[in-house]
Amino acid sequence: MTNDAQTVGELGEARVLAAILARLGPSRAVIGPGDDAAVLEAGRGRIVATVDTLVHGPDFRLAWSSGYDLGWKAAAVNLADVAAMGAHPTALLVALALPDDTPSRLVTALADGLREACDALAPGCAVEGGDLTVSPTLTVAVTALGVLDDDRPPVLRSGARPGDVLALAGDAGRAAQGLRLLFERFRDDEGAPVPVDQTRLTPDESDAIAAQLRPVPPIRLGPAAAAAGATAMMDVSDGLALDASRLADASGVTADLASETLGADAATALSGGEDHALLATFGARAVLPDGFRRIGTVRERAAVAVLVDGARYDGQTGWDPYTGWDAALG
Amino acid sequence: MTNDAQTVGELGEARVLAAILARLGPSRAVIGPGDDAAVLEAGRGRIVATVDTLVHGPDFRLAWSSGYDLGWKAAAVNLADVAAMGAHPTALLVALALPDDTPSRLVTALADGLREACDALAPGCAVEGGDLTVSPTLTVAVTALGVLDDDRPPVLRSGARPGDVLALAGDAGRAAQGLRLLFERFRDDEGAPVPVDQTRLTPDESDAIAAQLRPVPPIRLGPAAAAAGATAMMDVSDGLALDASRLADASGVTADLASETLGADAATALSGGEDHALLATFGARAVLPDGFRRIGTVRERAAVAVLVDGARYDGQTGWDPYTGWDAALG
Numbered sequence: 001m002t003n004d005a006q007t008v009g010e011l012g013e014a015r016v017l018a019a020i021l022a023r024l025g026p027s028r029a030v031i032g033p034g035d036d037a038a039v040l041e042a043g044r045g046r047i048v049a050t051v052d053t054l055v056h057g058p059d060f061r062l063a064w065s066s067g068y069d070l071g072w073k074a075a076a077v078n079l080a081d082v083a084a085m086g087a088h089p090t091a092l093l094v095a096l097a098l099p100d101d102t103p104s105r106l107v108t109a110l111a112d113g114l115r116e117a118c119d120a121l122a123p124g125c126a127v128e129g130g131d132l133t134v135s136p137t138l139t140v141a142v143t144a145l146g147v148l149d150d151d152r153p154p155v156l157r158s159g160a161r162p163g164d165v166l167a168l169a170g171d172a173g174r175a176a177q178g179l180r181l182l183f184e185r186f187r188d189d190e191g192a193p194v195p196v197d198q199t200r201l202t203p204d205e206s207d208a209i210a211a212q213l214r215p216v217p218p219i220r221l222g223p224a225a226a227a228a229g230a231t232a233m234m235d236v237s238d239g240l241a242l243d244a245s246r247l248a249d250a251s252g253v254t255a256d257l258a259s260e261t262l263g264a265d266a267a268t269a270l271s272g273g274e275d276h277a278l279l280a281t282f283g284a285r286a287v288l289p290d291g292f293r294r295i296g297t298v299r300e301r302a303a304v305a306v307l308v309d310g311a312r313y314d315g316q317t318g319w320d321p322y323t324g325w326d327a328a329l330g
Numbered sequence: 331m332t333n334d335a336q337t338v339g340e341l342g343e344a345r346v347l348a349a350i351l352a353r354l355g356p357s358r359a360v361i362g363p364g365d366d367a368a369v370l371e372a373g374r375g376r377i378v379a380t381v382d383t384l385v386h387g388p389d390f391r392l393a394w395s396s397g398y399d400l401g402w403k404a405a406a407v408n409l410a411d412v413a414a415m416g417a418h419p420t421a422l423l424v425a426l427a428l429p430d431d432t433p434s435r436l437v438t439a440l441a442d443g444l445r446e447a448c449d450a451l452a453p454g455c456a457v458e459g460g461d462l463t464v465s466p467t468l469t470v471a472v473t474a475l476g477v478l479d480d481d482r483p484p485v486l487r488s489g490a491r492p493g494d495v496l497a498l499a500g501d502a503g504r505a506a507q508g509l510r511l512l513f514e515r516f517r518d519d520e521g522a523p524v525p526v527d528q529t530r531l532t533p534d535e536s537d538a539i540a541a542q543l544r545p546v547p548p549i550r551l552g553p554a555a556a557a558a559g560a561t562a563m564m565d566v567s568d569g570l571a572l573d574a575s576r577l578a579d580a581s582g583v584t585a586d587l588a589s590e591t592l593g594a595d596a597a598t599a600l601s602g603g604e605d606h607a608l609l610a611t612f613g614a615r616a617v618l619p620d621g622f623r624r625i626g627t628v629r630e631r632a633a634v635a636v637l638v639d640g641a642r643y644d645g646q647t648g649w650d651p652y653t654g655w656d657a658a659l660g
Contacts, residue, residue, distance in 0.1 A: 030376060031484060034580075036414040036565050037380035037476070039484045042372030046360060049379075049458070050367035051423040051473055055465040084366040093381040095425070095471040128379070135385040137467035141425040143381055146367070154361060154369045235366050250364075 008107060009100030009134075017132055019104060020096075023111035025119075029091060029128040038129035040091050043147035047090075048154065050081040056138040063193035064182050067106035069213040070140060071113025076215050077237065078144035079122050080276035083222025084235040086155035087146035091128040092118065094142050097135035110140070113214075121219040152226055160232040160251035160281040166296035167288050169218040169225070169278045171211055172240050173265055176272025178212030181205055217276035224289040225280045233280040240295075241270040241313055243279060245305035248298075251281075256307040257296040267315055270308065338437060339430030339464075347462055349434060350426075353441035355449075359421060359458040368459035370421050373477035378484060380411040386468040393523035394512050397436035399543040400470060401443025406545050407567065408474035409452050410606035413552025414565040416485035417476035421458040422448065424472050427465035440470070443544075451549045482556055490562040490581035490611040496626035497618050499548040499555070499608045501541055502570050503595055506602025508542030511535055547606035554619040555610045563610040570625075571600040571643055573609060575635035578628075581611075586637040587626040597645055600638065 008016045021033055031039035040047075054060055054074050065073070075092060082089040094114060098107065111127075118125045125144075148154060160166075181201070188194050198206055217235070225233055232251055236243045240262075244255040262269035281298055282288060304312055338346045351363055361369035370377075384390055384404050395403070405422060412419040424444060428437065441457075448455045455474075478484060490496075511531070518524050528536055547565070555563055562581055566573045570592075574585040592599035611628055612618060634642055 031486065035484075035486050035488075036411040036563075037378045037417070037474075037484075039415065039478075040377050040379060042375050042377045045372050045375055047370050047372045047377055047475075048367045049370060049421070049423055049473070049475060051425045051459060051461045051471070053425045053427055053461050053463045053469075053471065055427050055463055055469075057466060058464045081366040085369065087367070091379070093379055093473055095381045095383045095473075097383055097385050097467075097469060097471075129381060131381045131383050131471070133383045133385055134388045135467050135469060136387060137427075137465050137469070139383075139385075139427060139465060139467070139469050139471075141381070141383065141427075141461070141469075141471035143379070143423055143425075143473040144367075145377075145379060148369075154365075154367075156361065156365050158365075233366075 004105035004108060006104050007100060008098050008102045008104055011104055013132055016104060016107060019108050020111045023108055023115060024127045025115050027128055028124060028126050032128045033130065038091065038093065040128065040145060044150050046148055048082050048085045048087040048146040048148065049143065050078060051141060051143045052078050052081065053139060053141040061193040063195055064186065065213050067109030068113040071110035072117040072214045074140045074142045075114045075117035076121060076217055077276055078142045079219045080217040080235040082144045082146035083219045084233050084278055086152065086222055086226025086230065086233060087148045088223055089122040089125040089144055089146040089219065091125060091145045092142055094127055094130035094140065096130065097133050097139040099136060099138060100134055102138065149223060155226050155230045155233040157232055157234050157247045157250035160247060160253050160298045162253055162298055162300045163284050164231055164281040164298040165284060165294050166255055166257065166298055167280050167282060167292040168295045169221045169292045171275040171277055172262060173269035173272040174208055174211040175215055175274040176268050178208035181209055182212065212274060215274065215276050218278060218291055221278055221289060221291045225278065225292065228282065228289045229286050230280040230282055233278060236275055236277040236279050238273045239271045241306050247279060248305035252301055254299045254302040254305055254307060255296060256299050256310055259309050261293065261295040270313065270315055334435035334438060336434050337430060338428050338432045338434055341434055343462055346434060346437060349438050350441045353438055353445060354457045355445050357458055358454060358456050362458050363460065368421065370458065370475060374480050376478055378412050378415045378417040378476040378478065379473065380408060381471060381473045382408050382411065383469060383471040391523040393525055394516065395543055397439030398443040401440035402447040402544045404470045404472045405444045405447035406451060406547055407606055408472045409549045410547040410565040412474045412476035413549040414563050414608055416482065416552055416556025416560065416563060417478050418553055419452040419455040419474055419476040419549065421455060421475045422472055424457055424460035424470065426460065427463050427469040429466060429468060430464055432468065479553060485556050485560045485563040487562055487564050487577045487580035490577060490583050490628045492583055492628055492630045493614050494561055494611040494628035495614060495624050496585055496587065496628055497610050497612060497622040498625045499551045499622045501605040501607055502592060503599035503602040504538055504541040505545055505604035506598050508538035511539055512542065542604060545604065545606050548608060548621055551608055551619060551621045555608065555622065558612065558619045559616050560610040560612055563608060566605055566607040566609050568603045569601045571636050577609060578635035582631055584629045584632040584635055584637060585626060586629050586640055589639050591623065591625040600645055
């Protein structure tokens with residue numbers, strides 16, 4: 001038995017690993033955790049693979065994120081990258097680097113968050129492998145693997161054509177609103193993060209913070225978009241304006257966003273990252289899958305990659321991890 | 331152009347990424363780096379997937395390891411896990427977490443090391459995706475993917491049977507000898523690592539340090555062992571005695587190692603990790619593939635998982651990351 005107030009340094013690798021594996025639920029793989037590598041079914045012979053990392057400080061603060069939140073978000077952001085190719089997520093590999101004073105209850109909660117995000121967002125997907133190491137900085141690197149429907153090609157960023165409809169599934173700006181609330185309301189006089197006091201939040205504010213800490217990207221809509229003939233698709237992780245410019249650059253087109261489709265706070269919708277919505281383009285006559293809404297039009301390549309209401313957009317566009325964060329931990 | 335004395339914080343994400351991609355060489359994937367995820371051929375429908383992480387401090391010190399060494403080792407240790415399943419490595423995904431004061435030349439050298447390790451150890455395998463983030467702690471998490479030869483099952487840890495030959499391909503104890511030399515000879519009066527002065531090393535010592543910093547695991551011998559009918563196989567990363575006990579436990583047998591096969595320093599061969607040799611078992615009549623040597627025999631399960639020369643082994647067995655390292659950086 002592990003006492004969940006013990007640290008991972010006190011427990012040692014074998015018992016920390018056993019505590020994690022006990023939380024992960026059944027493997028769906030040919031060979032799941034426990035050997036040198038996992039062995040996974042790959043459908044008709046092509047797989048989709050991506051990796052994304054959450055680092056204590058730049059990507060989360062433990063005063064704000066629980067272990068459960070962290071596991072959930074680490075799964076969700078990677079599932080979204082698989083979905084954005086039009087694929088079904090099938091497996092996660094989780095590389096956990098933990099300070100030796102990490103409470104084991106944080107690690108087991110993290111495993112719970114990983115499992116429940118998979119079950120909620122991508123049923124059938126599970127953690128099938130990973131790695132556990134010690135580090136001064138709590139780091140969660142998740143690899144997500146997925147399969148494409150039979151004989152269907154992946155949906156790339158580069159397939160948008162002039163005249164296509166620009167469509168979005170999921171939130172735009174909500175996670176950024178939540179992050180702003182965390183920075184404005186839940187820091188001490190020195191600027192260090194302090195725990196979230198839900199009694200100081202309206203239901204809408206609480207919902208925005210949840211969008212930041214436990215995003216719910218529309219994973220099943222990735223394969224649905226592929227089936228509906230999406231010409232291009234990507235995960236919106238760094239803000240709609242910046243990510244739309246990436247899709248437009250890859251496709252050699254210009255994305256013209258309609259601000260009236262972006263809600264009351266269009267500026268935050270355009271600049272705010274971490275919602276992990278799906279941005280997709282469809283031919284002008286395509287029927288958008290339920291869950292997608294039209295947010296603009298693809299045009300011939302203009303002087304810039306992104307227009308808003310037909311004009312150049314001069315607002316803040318997005319997030320660079322090497323210039324965009326302060327070093328305060330919590 | 332990037333000036334390689336600039337830091338990643340000065341350059342920003344886009345230029346660091348461009349500098350890395352310029353070093354990686356051609357993609358062999360259906361879709362390589364640049365979209366939300368890579369798309370990879372998966373042979374006859376099963377893939378092998380593993381992840382392993384190197385963390386500054388516990389796993390390497392920059393006074394001893396160059397960026398090139400680090401990239402090479404991060405690739406090699408993961409390729410070995412794929413090979414240990416009997417599979418051919420096909421792709422790496424690399425999650426790099428970098429302090430913002432990291433010199434960009436370290437990052438480009440790391441990319442060179444990744445590429446050259448793939449080319450030397452697993453031709454055809456390349457970096458096909460990754461993630462770049464900022465962290466207080468330099469961390470390299472590599473996911474390796476591979477494919478099995480047509481219709482051949484993976485070689486697991488659990489297939490060893492009494493009477494099988496226990497065989498090893500690659501070094502045992504060499505990387506540990508190198509690590510001991512680094513700790514004994516290349517630290518200052520406070521114990522902090524200092525750069526390796528090759529003029530203070532014999533050729534044999536220099537070779538041992540190279541085995542620690544740039545291991546050369548016998549990747550091609552993993553599929554060769556599978557083709558020769560290996561009944562079980564694993565990568566030896568934590569020491570021969572400890573890893574043999576894991577294979578024996580998984581198989582419900584006891585591994586009896588013959589000390590006279592382990593060289594002049596059998597104790598280091600038994601306890602020393604990080605060689606990433608391949609430990610495999612074969613039926614008594616099998617012809618061992620060139621590169622494997624017999625190091626013992628598989629016996630009916632005894633009271634303990636590992637014997638040495640038929641007797642219980644009381645020496646040091648291996649390495650636990652949460653109890654085995656000191657916190658000095660360098």
